[in-house]
Amino acid sequence: MASIVLCDIGNSFLHFYYAGRIWRENPNNISLKKPHIPIYYISVNPNFEKKLLDSHKTCINLEKFIQLQGVYQGLGIDRKAACKAISNGVIVDAGSAITIDIMEDNQHVGGYILPGISSYQHLYQCISPALHVPLDLSVNLYAPPRSTKEAISFGILKSIILMLKHTTQTKKMYFTGGDGKFFAKYFENSIFDNTLIFKGMQQALKENNII
Amino acid sequence: MASIVLCDIGNSFLHFYYAGRIWRENPNNISLKKPHIPIYYISVNPNFEKKLLDSHKTCINLEKFIQLQGVYQGLGIDRKAACKAISNGVIVDAGSAITIDIMEDNQHVGGYILPGISSYQHLYQCISPALHVPLDLSVNLYAPPRSTKEAISFGILKSIILMLKHTTQTKKMYFTGGDGKFFAKYFENSIFDNTLIFKGMQQALKENNII
Numbered sequence: 113m114a115s116i117v118l119c120d121i122g123n124s125f126l127h128f129y130y131a132g133r134i135w136r137e138n139p140n141n142i143s144l145k146k147p148h149i150p151i152y153y154i155s156v157n158p159n160f161e162k163k164l165l166d167s168h169k170t171c172i173n174l175e176k177f178i179q180l181q182g183v184y185q186g187l188g189i190d191r192k193a194a195c196k197a198i199s200n201g202v203i204v205d206a207g208s209a210i211t212i213d214i215m216e217d218n219q220h221v222g223g224y225i226l227p228g229i230s231s232y233q234h235l236y237q238c239i240s241p242a243l244h245v246p247l248d249l250s251v252n253l254y255a256p257p258r259s260t261k262e263a264i265s266f267g268i269l270k271s272i273i274l275m276l277k278h279t280t281q282t283k284k285m286y287f288t289g290g291d292g293k294f295f296a297k298y299f300e301n302s303i304f305d306n307t308l309i310f311k312g313m314q315q316a317l318k319e320n321n322i323i
Numbered sequence: 324m325a326s327i328v329l330c331d332i333g334n335s336f337l338h339f340y341y342a343g344r345i346w347r348e349n350p351n352n353i354s355l356k357k358p359h360i361p362i363y364y365i366s367v368n369p370n371f372e373k374k375l376l377d378s379h380k381t382c383i384n385l386e387k388f389i390q391l392q393g394v395y396q397g398l399g400i401d402r403k404a405a406c407k408a409i410s411n412g413v414i415v416d417a418g419s420a421i422t423i424d425i426m427e428d429n430q431h432v433g434g435y436i437l438p439g440i441s442s443y444q445h446l447y448q449c450i451s452p453a454l455h456v457p458l459d460l461s462v463n464l465y466a467p468p469r470s471t472k473e474a475i476s477f478g479i480l481k482s483i484i485l486m487l488k489h490t491t492q493t494k495k496m497y498f499t500g501g502d503g504k505f506f507a508k509y510f511e512n513s514i515f516d517n518t519l520i521f522k523g524m525q526q527a528l529k530e531n532n533i534i
Contacts, residue, residue, distance in 0.1 A: 123451050156453065183469050184468075185469060185471075186453075222468050223474060224475075224477045225447070225471070226482060227450065231449070232438070239420045240367065242399065256432055257433050259396045267435045272482070274482070274485045274489060275478070278481075278485060
């Protein structure tokens with residue numbers, strides 16, 4: 113797998129995988145990769161995709177090779193890729209949005225979308241300047257909040273965690289994304305794996321005999 | 324109570340109460356009230372407050388007369404006023420933000436803040452153009468969503484409702500605000516009362532022997 117680069121183009125960053133190593137790059141400052149190594153990518157952001165294609169010759173869009181069984185219409189390609197990596201369980205990709213997807217016997221049975229922590233925080237600021245306060249990520253989730261800072265932090269974190277607990281029941285949870293590690297600690301039957309999307313991409317490459 | 328006008332200045336509209344009637348007005352198009360009738364008001368928006376004061380001579384800010392027992396620091400004056408209207412229960416004011424406040428024996432024991440439905444919807448659009456879809460307010464909250472529209476609607480509504488159910492337990496719920504009626508229908512022990520803030524303001528007027 114060292115002979116190719118994998119790239120996941122999101123709405124904030126480009127995430128790369130090469131030879132067991134992962135890193136992210138700013139879309140306006142993509143480092144030049146070695147020209148003889150092909151880049152297999154998926155993208156949810158056409159603008160950032162163009163930036164990659166403009167600067168690199170050998171880029172192959174993996175989208176059409178990622179087939180996922182399920183009834184959900186319009187599932188984002190990044191969510192499809194992550195789902196390819198597991199057979200049973202709940203995948204939580206916690207970035208600027210938090211996507212939750214449920215897999216049963218290699219079938220995608222449904223999923224939903226919440227705003228990410230930083231998106232929530234930005235939203236409160238937009239609603240009212242009075243709600244422009246720093247978050248307290250260690251706020252007590254088991255006592256009524258007693259300040260604006262607590263009230264907003266509690267609102268964001270508890271609503272997300274209640275939803276996840278309600279979804280997971282006894283299922284295993286797979287956390288990924290920038291805030292994945294943070295949320296994983298609230299769940300016993302969970303693992304954090306920031307390579308989930310890349311594992312799914314590798315799975316698709318194998319299924320299609322590309323590598 | 325017909326000899327005064329009450330006004331609640333929010334972040335989207337000005338809400339008025341006069342002679343048992345309530346209505347809302349756009350801050351940029353405030354209708355001229357009769358000059359001999361004083362306007363007792365509360366405000367969370369200094370710009371809109373200025374618009375009222377610029378166009379009306381006899382306006383009295385009720386803020387300093389609204390005393391609420393409790394430990395919460397920085398509780399908005401609109402939330403304080405609504406809390407004055409009840410002795411025991413949970414108040415949910417569902418507007419551009421959703422504020423949840425818990426009253427026990429005339430004491431405010433805590434509360435929290437969630438984004439309102441329309442704020443959530445706006446936020447998803449900002450996260451990604453792919454999430455710019457109309458909401459389905461009758462989405463099935465008991466089955467995994469199967470489209471982006473369902474995934475977002477489910478994320479918004481179920482997270483809010485789970486939070487409210489978790490808060491209310493056996494307490495009575497008082498819903499107010501633009502989306503109050505919509506949420507009230509999900510709860511058995513609930514009432515919708517769009518005059519809650521005005522009832523609290525009247526309570527404060529009485530306590531302070533103003534009327």
